[in-house]
Amino acid sequence: MSVAEPPGRSDPSGRGSAFSGATGGSGLTIVEPLIFDASRRERRAVRFPKPSEAARAAAAGQPELPASARRRGAPRLPEVSELEMLRHFNRLAHLNHAIDIGFYPLGSCTMKYNPKVNEWAARLPGLAESHPLDPAQLSQGSLELMWLLAELLKDISGFDAVSLQPAAGAHGELTGMLMTRAYHRDRGEGEQRTKVLVPDSAHGTNPATATMVGYETVTIRSNERGGIDLGALRGALGPDVAALMITNPSTLGIFEDQIDQVVAAVQEAGAIAYMDGANLNAILGRFRPGEAGFDVMHFNLHKTFSTPHGGGGPGAGPIGVSARLEPYLPAPMPVLAEGDPAEVLANAWALRSTPGARFELDDDRPKSIGKVRSCYGNFGMFVRAYTYIRSNGSQGLRTISEDAVLAANYLRVRLHDAYDLPYDRLSKHEVVFSGRRQKREHGVTTLDIAKAILDHGIHPPTIYFPLIVEEALMVEPTETESLETLDRFVDVMHGIAEQAKTDPDAIRRAPTTTPVGRLDEAAAARRPDLRHTFRDETEASMA
Numbered sequence: 001m002s003v004a005e006p007p008g009r010s011d012p013s014g015r016g017s018a019f020s021g022a023t024g025g026s027g028l029t030i031v032e033p034l035i036f037d038a039s040r041r042e043r044r045a046v047r048f049p050k051p052s053e054a055a056r057a058a059a060a061g062q063p064e065l066p067a068s069a070r071r072r073g074a075p076r077l078p079e080v081s082e083l084e085m086l087r088h089f090n091r092l093a094h095l096n097h098a099i100d101i102g103f104y105p106l107g108s109c110t111m112k113y114n115p116k117v118n119e120w121a122a123r124l125p126g127l128a129e130s131h132p133l134d135p136a137q138l139s140q141g142s143l144e145l146m147w148l149l150a151e152l153l154k155d156i157s158g159f160d161a162v163s164l165q166p167a168a169g170a171h172g173e174l175t176g177m178l179m180t181r182a183y184h185r186d187r188g189e190g191e192q193r194t195k196v197l198v199p200d201s202a203h204g205t206n207p208a209t210a211t212m213v214g215y216e217t218v219t220i221r222s223n224e225r226g227g228i229d230l231g232a233l234r235g236a237l238g239p240d241v242a243a244l245m246i247t248n249p250s251t252l253g254i255f256e257d258q259i260d261q262v263v264a265a266v267q268e269a270g271a272i273a274y275m276d277g278a279n280l281n282a283i284l285g286r287f288r289p290g291e292a293g294f295d296v297m298h299f300n301l302h303k304t305f306s307t308p309h310g311g312g313g314p315g316a317g318p319i320g321v322s323a324r325l326e327p328y329l330p331a332p333m334p335v336l337a338e339g340d341p342a343e344v345l346a347n348a349w350a351l352r353s354t355p356g357a358r359f360e361l362d363d364d365r366p367k368s369i370g371k372v373r374s375c376y377g378n379f380g381m382f383v384r385a386y387t388y389i390r391s392n393g394s395q396g397l398r399t400i401s402e403d404a405v406l407a408a409n410y411l412r413v414r415l416h417d418a419y420d421l422p423y424d425r426l427s428k429h430e431v432v433f434s435g436r437r438q439k440r441e442h443g444v445t446t447l448d449i450a451k452a453i454l455d456h457g458i459h460p461p462t463i464y465f466p467l468i469v470e471e472a473l474m475v476e477p478t479e480t481e482s483l484e485t486l487d488r489f490v491d492v493m494h495g496i497a498e499q500a501k502t503d504p505d506a507i508r509r510a511p512t513t514t515p516v517g518r519l520d521e522a523a524a525a526r527r528p529d530l531r532h533t534f535r536d537e538t539e540a541s542m543a
Contacts (some may be wrong), residue, residue, distance in 0.1 A: 031515050032091045035078045036532050045082035076534060095515060097459050103485050107430045107462035107474025108203065108251055110281050110303035117391060118306060118384035127383050132375030136360045143359035146334040146376060148348050149386045150318070151341070153299060156389075156397065157277075158290030159320030163329045164382060165373040169278050172298025172317030173209040173245070178369045179296065179321065179328040180243050180272045181213055186328075186367065193242035193271070199228045200468050201250035203276050215242055222468060226252045226423035228262060237269040247276040249283070251466040251474065252423055253408060253430040263293040272296065272325070280304045281478070282405055282429035285398030295322045305385035316381035331368040332361035334376075349390075403479035404429045407486060411475055414490045418497040422469050430476035432469050439471055444500040444507050446471040451518065452499075452510035456492045 051059070064070075080088070097104070104111035122128060130142045150162040166172040177196070184193045196210035199220045207217040218236055223229045228246065244266045249255045256262060266273045275289045275297040281304045289297050301316035302309040309315070321329060336344060339357030347354045376382075392400065405428050412431040416424065419433040435446035450460035450473075462474040477486060500507050511517055 030091050030095070032088065032095065034532065035080060035085070035088050036076070036534065038080055038084060038088065039078040041079060043079050043081055043084075045080060045085055097457075102457045102459065103477075103481060103489060104459040105461050105475045105477050105489065106459060107253075107432070107465075107476045108278060109309060109462070110279075110300070110429070110476060110478055111309055111459075112281070112303075112306055112478040113480040114306045114308050114384075115388065115391065118387045121387040122380045122383040124383075128380070130379075132379070140359055142376075142379065143334045143361070144344075144348075144357070145386055146379075146382055147336055147359055148345070149382050149389075150334070151345060152386070152389050153318060153320060154290075156284065156288070157280075157297060157299070157320045158288030158292075159294075159297065160290065160323045161326040161329060162318055162320045163333060164316070164318045165330045165371070165377045166298065166317040166319060167373050167378055168315040169276075169298055169300045169303075169317045170205040170209060171372065172300075172319045173205055173274075173276070174212060175317075175330060175369070175372050176274055176296040176298060176319050176321075177209055177213040177215070177243070177245075178372075179319075179325050180274070181215075182328045182367065182369050183272065183325055184242055189239075189270070193240055195236075195241045197233065197236055197241060197244045197271075199246055199250070201226065201228075201252050201254075201466055202245060202247040203251060203278060204465070206245040206247065206276060210243075210245060220244075222250075222252075225425065226250065226254045227256050227258060230258055230261060230265070233262065234265055237265060237271065239270065241266075241269055241271045243272040243274050245274040245276060247279065248289075249279045249428040249430075251279075252432050252469070253282075253427040253474075253476075254423060254425065255283070255287075255428050259292060267293060277320075278303060279429055282401055284401040285394065286401060290320060290322060295325055296320070301381050301385040306388045307381040307384040314378045314381060316378045316385065318377075327365065327367040328369055329365070330370065330372045331365040332363045332371075333365070334359055335362040400479050401429075404477075407477040407479060407481060408475070410486055411477060411490065414486075415493055418494050419473065429478075430474055432466065433473040433475065434469055435471040435473055438497065438500045442500045442504045444504050446473055448507045448510065449473065449496055449500075452496045452507050453492065454511040455513045458489060458492060 099111055099113055126141055127145070130139060136143060146164055150164060153162045154160070163175070166175045181190065184190045194216055195218050196207075196215040197218050197220050198207045198210065199222060201222050207219075210217045218241075220232050220236060221229050227250075233244070244262070246256065246262065248259060263273045272295045273293060275294045277289070277297040278300050280299060284304070296319055298317045298319045299305070300309075301307045301318065302314075307316060319329075337358045337360045339354055344354045344357050389397070408427045408429055408431050412421065412424075412427050415433060419435060420437050422432065422434050435444070435449050438444040438449065439446070446463045450463050453460045461476075462472075464472055465474060466472060477489075496507060509517075
């Protein structure tokens with residue numbers, strides 16, 4: 001059996017394979033048709049009763065819809081039995097890859113395990129069934145939880161205030177930059193400060209966000225060690241700069257070891273220092289951005305704090321700010337209206353209520369940029385993140401970062417012989433390899449490598465990002481993976497590198513064990529098929 005060959009191809013049992021075990025592998029693959037294609041007339045799981053005479057009489061007295069708004073025929077809903085419907089959606093579910101199924105080393109996304117106790121907490125009736133429009137006196141538990149979460153995030157990050165409203169990381173960025181604009185306008189410098197500096201190792205949302213707010217983005221190059229070039233930064237700073245948006249640790253997986261000088265230079269120029277907190281998982285308990293002088297940072301609760309990440313959300317991107325930006329935070333904000341904050345926090349940690357404590361939503365914020373999210377934000381994510389923080393405690397959070405950094409560096413050391421390391425230095429939460437050697441010597445691209453990884457039941461790393469690394473493979477293992485899982489990934493990656501030498505065509509054909517192989521991405525982008533064609537329509541067009 002080839003070391004790069006997926007399990008089940010030459011050894012169906014998986015016994016004796018380096019890839020056996022519960023951490024991945026190929027199973028039954030099914031090409032599942034659309035439910036419309038499985039539909040057969042009158043084969044219905046549910047038959048609805050006909051309208052009663054009373055319902056008909058009530059409808060008769062209502063004004064009729066205009067002809068343009070009425071259907072000319074019955075809707076083409078799928079008609080299948082209950083069993084076929086159940087099988088269809090279960091088969092679709094098995095086509096997904098998820099953290100609960102296999103390894104998911106998607107760089108800069110922190111695809112860690114989501115503890116199920118978080119789900120239990122989020123489903124407690126008093127929290128799950130609360131309504132955001134309930135009056136404050138009927139929402140004390142929800143308001144207290146949000147206030148406590150904000151206090152914990154302040155303690156973790158070192159910022160003076162936190163807003164929970166933003167619904168995602170990029171939404172947090174947008175909120176932070178809107179506050180930056182409001183701050184400069186308040187000082188009479190809004191027209192003057194038109195530029196935002198963004199290192200070339202930052203997340204792609206950083207320049208996009210700055211552009212959305214109306215700023216011109218200026219790219220600051222990295223130095224030969226992968227950190228921001230201080231000389232280039234100082235040369236770009238001036239009275240026309242509104243902010244620096246920096247990702248730390250960067251998308252290279254490297255902590256900016258000159259961060260104190262970076263922040264000092266930005267603040268000396270009168271600009272706002274924004275830190276993208278998407279990679280906070282690497283520095284919990286080790287580095288507090290607020291203490292380092294940053295003015296604003298967003299948290300990704302769906303990354304660092306294990307609220308589910310994947311499937312399109314929901315996410316949560318709270319922001320922490322320094323005292324000078326606090327007046328501009330979105331309103332309303334949950335506040336402790338009556339009671340001693342220290343007593344409330346101590347009692348919460350001891351699982352006791354605080355008699356006389358009262359929480360409310362503070363709308364009296366004249367400099368606020370206003371609401372950025374309906375109601376409170378994504379409340380269910382707050383419950384999950386609060387549960388996660390409380391479950392781990394301060395030492396547990398520190399251990400999380402230590403283990404995440406250890407896992408990334410373990411992969412860096414184990415794989416550096418098979419793949420190029422553009423910046424071969426101590427990593428934090430993730431490590432960026434390059435497939436340029438495989439491309440140059442064997443014609444196997446990073447995309448080919450990613451497709452081959454799929455055949456082993458592992459989600460590929462982030463590829464072709466950051467843009468400053470040729471043929472980039474960004475790997476983030478997170479702290480929740482076992483040594484056996486990491487070793488299996490190393491075996492898979494070594495096997496693919498070896499097969500790129502001996503049988504590159506096999507790598508270029510991958511994946512071969514998934515329901516579909518390589519899609520024509522250009523055709524999908526240029527000629528998208530967005531409307532289902534029913535069988536009778538196809539037959540009629542061919543007649």
